[in-house]
Amino acid sequence: MIEVEDLLFHYRDGVELFRDFSFRVNRGEAWTIIGPSGCGKSTLLFLFAGLNKPVRGKIMVGGRRITRARPSTGLVLQDHGLLPWATVENNTRLGLKVRKFYGPDGKHSPAGMQLNEDEDDKRVNHWLSWLGIDNLREMYPSQLSRGQRQRAAIARTLVLQPDLLLMDEPFSALDAPIREELQKVMNSFHLQSGLTSVTVTHDIEEAVVLGEKILVLHDPCNCQPVIRENHLSGNIDKRNSPEFIDRCEELRDILGSGSGTGRAGGPVFP
Amino acid sequence: MKKKATFLSTLGGVAMFFLLWQLMALFVNRPILPSPLVVVPLFLQNIRGELGLHFLASAGRVLAAIVAATLLAAPLGLALGQMPRLDRVVGPLIAILYPIPKIIFLPVIYVLMGITDLSKITLIATIIFFQILVVVRDEAAGLRKELILSVKSLGAGRRALFRYVYIPASIPAILTALRVSVGTAVAVLFIAEQSLTSYGLGYYIVIETYQVLLYPEMYTGIMGMGVLGVLLYFAIYSIELKVSKHMFVDGD
Numbered sequence: 001m002i003e004v005e006d007l008l009f010h011y012r013d014g015v016e017l018f019r020d021f022s023f024r025v026n027r028g029e030a031w032t033i034i035g036p037s038g039c040g041k042s043t044l045l046f047l048f049a050g051l052n053k054p055v056r057g058k059i060m061v062g063g064r065r066i067t068r069a070r071p072s073t074g075l076v077l078q079d080h081g082l083l084p085w086a087t088v089e090n091n092t093r094l095g096l097k098v099r100k101f102y103g104p105d106g107k108h109s110p111a112g113m114q115l116n117e118d119e120d121d122k123r124v125n126h127w128l129s130w131l132g133i134d135n136l137r138e139m140y141p142s143q144l145s146r147g148q149r150q151r152a153a154i155a156r157t158l159v160l161q162p163d164l165l166l167m168d169e170p171f172s173a174l175d176a177p178i179r180e181e182l183q184k185v186m187n188s189f190h191l192q193s194g195l196t197s198v199t200v201t202h203d204i205e206e207a208v209v210l211g212e213k214i215l216v217l218h219d220p221c222n223c224q225p226v227i228r229e230n231h232l233s234g235n236i237d238k239r240n241s242p243e244f245i246d247r248c249e250e251l252r253d254i255l256g257s258g259s260g261t262g263r264a265g266g267p268v269f270p
Numbered sequence: 271m272k273k274k275a276t277f278l279s280t281l282g283g284v285a286m287f288f289l290l291w292q293l294m295a296l297f298v299n300r301p302i303l304p305s306p307l308v309v310v311p312l313f314l315q316n317i318r319g320e321l322g323l324h325f326l327a328s329a330g331r332v333l334a335a336i337v338a339a340t341l342l343a344a345p346l347g348l349a350l351g352q353m354p355r356l357d358r359v360v361g362p363l364i365a366i367l368y369p370i371p372k373i374i375f376l377p378v379i380y381v382l383m384g385i386t387d388l389s390k391i392t393l394i395a396t397i398i399f400f401q402i403l404v405v406v407r408d409e410a411a412g413l414r415k416e417l418i419l420s421v422k423s424l425g426a427g428r429r430a431l432f433r434y435v436y437i438p439a440s441i442p443a444i445l446t447a448l449r450v451s452v453g454t455a456v457a458v459l460f461i462a463e464q465s466l467t468s469y470g471l472g473y474y475i476v477i478e479t480y481q482v483l484l485y486p487e488m489y490t491g492i493m494g495m496g497v498l499g500v501l502l503y504f505a506i507y508s509i510e511l512k513v514s515k516h517m518f519v520d521g522d
Contacts, residue, residue, distance in 0.1 A: 049423060071425045081420025085438050085516045094434060095424035101433060108425040140516040153420070160424065 001027045001062060001164060001196045002048055008056035009040070009047065016221040017043055021057070023215070023225040030190050030233060031198045032211030036255065039217040041200045042168050048198060049075050049166050062163060071099075071110045074162030078169040080153040082141040088152045089137035092128060095160045096120050120159075127155040131185065147178035151185075158189075165197040172203065180236060183209050187234045204248045204255075209236050216254050226254060274518050275507070304486045313490040320474075325494045327469035331387060332455055332502065335394035336448060342395075343402035344444055348436055350403075351410025368404060372396045373458050385466040393462055394455045401451040402444055409443040410436055442514035449506040456499045471495045 002025040009018045017040035025031055033041045046052040047059055050069045059066050061073065082091045099109035128134040131151040141149055150170060157165065171179040183206065190197060199210050207214050212233050216226040230247065238244050288306050295305040317325065350357045376393060383389035413435065421435055463472025471494045479488035511518060 051419060051422065069422055069425065073423070075420065075423035077416050077420050079414065079416035079420075081414075081417045083417070083421075083435070083438070085442070085514070094421070098421075098424050098426045098430045098434065101430050102425070102427075108427055108430065140519050142516065143519055156424070 001025050001029075002198070003060040004047075004057070005059075006057040007047070007054050007059065009043065009052070009054055011043075019221050019223050021222055021225065023227065025196060025198060025213075027196055028194045029196055030210060030212045031215060032207040032213075033198065033200045033215045033217060034202065034204065034207040034251065034255070035217030036219060037202065039219055040222060041202075041217050044217070045166050045168050045198060045200050048164075049073055051075075068107075070164075071106075071108060072160070072163045074157035074160060074165045076150075076153050076157050076165070076167040076170045078173055080141070080146075080149040082149055082152055082156075084141055087138050087140055088133060088144070089124065089128070091141070091152055092124050092137075092156045092159055093120070095156055096124075099160070123159050123161070124155075127158045131155050145178075147174055147182060150174065150182065154185075163196065165195050167197065167199040169200055169202065171206065172201065179206075184236050186210060187236060191234060204251050205239065207251065208232055208244060208247050209234075209239070214251065216251065218255075228254075274511070280504075301483075301485050304489055308486050309489040309493060312486055313493045316487070316490050317494070321490055321494060324469055324471050324474040324491070325498065327467075328456075328459055328463065328471040328495070329498055331391050331463075331470070332394060332452070332459055332498070334387075335391045335455060336398060336452075338391065339395040339398035340402060340444060340448070343399045344406050344440065347403045347406025348410050348432075348440060350407040351412075352436070354411065357407065357411070364400070364403065368400045372400075373461060376462060380466065387467075390459070390462045390467070390470075394458055397454055397458060398448065398451050401447045405443040405447040406440045409440050413439055442510065442517060445506055445510045445513065449503060449510065452502045452506065453499055456495060456502070460495060471498070 004024065005022050007018045007021040008016065010016045033044060035041045043052060047054060048061060048066070050061075050066045050073070053067070061070055064070075082088075083094065086094070099113060100115060102108040104111055104113040104115075125134065128137060131154060133148055133151050133155065136144060136148060136152075141152070144152065154170075171182050174182065186197075186199075187209070189195070197210075199206075201207050201210070208230060210233060211230055214228040214230050216228065218226075228247075228251065232238060232244055232247055288310075291306045295303050313321070316322075350360065372393060375396070379389045379393050383392060418431065418435065421431060426434060459470070460472040460475070463470035464476045467473050471491050475488055475491035475495070479485075479491060
C-alpha cells in the first residue's frame with residue numbers, strides 16, 4: 001500500500017530527518033509510528049498524505065508515486081479541523097461536497113467516482129451512528145466535547161471510503177477514558193473493515209494497542225527503520241497483562257537507547 | 271458566544287428611550303427640546319411627504335456605500351489574508367490609513383469628484399472599506415493551519431478552499447464590521463449632506479429646519495436619521511443571526 005524508497009527529507013533548516021530510509025506497509029495492516037517529539041513522525045505521515053514532498057527518493061501509495069494529496073487517502077489530525085460554522089452533519093458531508101464541487105477528476109476526487117445522493121446520505125447516516133454521534137448532527141463543534149469532535153472528524157474521513165487511513169496523534173488531546181474508548185472504536189473498526197492504517201502517536205501504550213506493526217523513530221537522522229511486530233494490538237483489555245507490559249517496556253528501551261546516539265533535534269546551522 | 275437581543279429587551283429599550291426624552295423635555299422646558307408627544311406624531315405625518323424623500327436619499331447613499339465598500343474590501347481582505355508576504359508590504363500602510371478619520375478628506379473628495387452623490391457615497395464607502403478590509407484579512411489569516419490542512423486532505427484545492435472555508439469564514443466578520451461601522455457611516459453622512467445637496471436628512475436638519483428655527487420639524491429629521499441608523503443596525507444583526515448561527519449557540 002505504501003512503499004518508501006531511499007527517502008531523503010529535511011525542512012528549510014537543513015536538518016535531515018530521513019536519509020536512505022526505506023520500508024513498506026502492506027495492504028490491510030494497521031501500523032503505529034512512535035518516537036520522541038521532533039523525530040519526524042508527523043512529517044513522515046504528511047509525506048504519505050502528499051502534504052510534504054520528499055527532497056529525494058520516492059514514496060508510492062496504492063502503486064502510484066505521490067506528488068499531491070491523494071483523494072482516497074483519509075487524514076485525521078490531532079486538532080479535529082472541523083468547520084466551526086457548520087453542524088456535525090454538514091461537517092461530515094464536507095468531503096462529499098468538495099468531491100461534487102470538482103466532479104470525478106481523479107485529482108481532487110477519485111476518477112471513477114459515482115455521484116449518488118441516496119448513497120451519500122446512507123453513508124453519512126451510517127458513520128454518524130456507527131461512531132455514536134447521530135444524535136448530535138445538528139450541533140456545532142463548539143457545543144461538543146473533544147471526544148465527540150474527534151468522532152465527527154473520523155466520520156467525515158470515513159464517509160469518503162478511503163483505502164488508507166492516516167491519523168496524526170488523533171487521541172492525544174483527550175482524557176484517558178475517552179481516549180481508551182476511541183482506541184476501542186478504532187480497533188473494532190480495523191477488525192471489521194481491514195482498512196490499511198497508519199497512526200502517529202507519542203504514547204507507548206497507544207502504539208501497542210493500535211499497531212500490528214510498530215515503527216520506532218529516533219532523533220534525526222533516521223536511516224534504518226526499527227520495526228516491531230506486535231500481535232497484542234486490537235485488544236485494549238489485555239492492557240494489564242504481563243505480556244503487554246513487557247512489550248511497552250521493550251519499546252521504552254528502544255526509544256531510550258536511540259536518544260543518546262542521534263543528533264539533537266532543532267535547527268543546526270553549518 | 272454572543273448574546274442574543276430579544277424582542278422584549280429591544281421594546282424595553284425603546285420605551286425607556288422615549289420616557290427619558292419626555293423627562294428631559296419637561297426638565298429643560300425650552301423650544302430647543304420639544305416633547306416626543308409633539309415630535310412623534312409630526313414625524314409620522316411628515317415621513318409620508320417631503321421628509322420621506324430626504325430619508326430615502328440618505329438611506330440610498332448609505333446602502334450604495336455599504337455595497338460598494340463590501341464588494342471592494344472583501345476580496346482584497348481575503349487576498350491579503352492568504353498572502354502573508356504581500357500583507358507584510360501593504361500592512362503598515364493599512365495600519366496608518368485605518369485610524370485616520372476619513373471625513374477630513376471631504377473637501378478633497380468634493381474637488382476631485384465634483385458635487386455629486388458619488389462624492390458623498392465615496393466618502394462613506396472609504397470608512398466602511400477599511401473596517402471590512404481589516405476584519406476580513408485578519409479572519410482569513412487567522413484560520414488555523416490544521417483546519418486548512420484537514421480540508422485539503424478531503425481533496426480541496428484552492429477553489430474549494432475559497433468556497434468552503436475562506437468565504438464562509440469571512441461572511442460573519444463582514445457582517446460584524448458592517449454593524450459596528452454603520453453608526454459612523456450615518457454620522458459622516460450627516461456632515462456630508464449639510465452642503466452641496468438639496469436632498470438628504472443632513473440637509474433637512476441643518477438647512478431646512480435648524481437655520482429657520484423650526485425645532486419640532488428639525489427633530490423629525492433627527493428622528494429620521496436615528497431610525498435609519500437603528501434600522502440598518504438591526505437589519506444587519508438579523509442577517510447575522512441567520513448566517514452566523516454557530517456564534518449564538520451555547521458552547522465553550
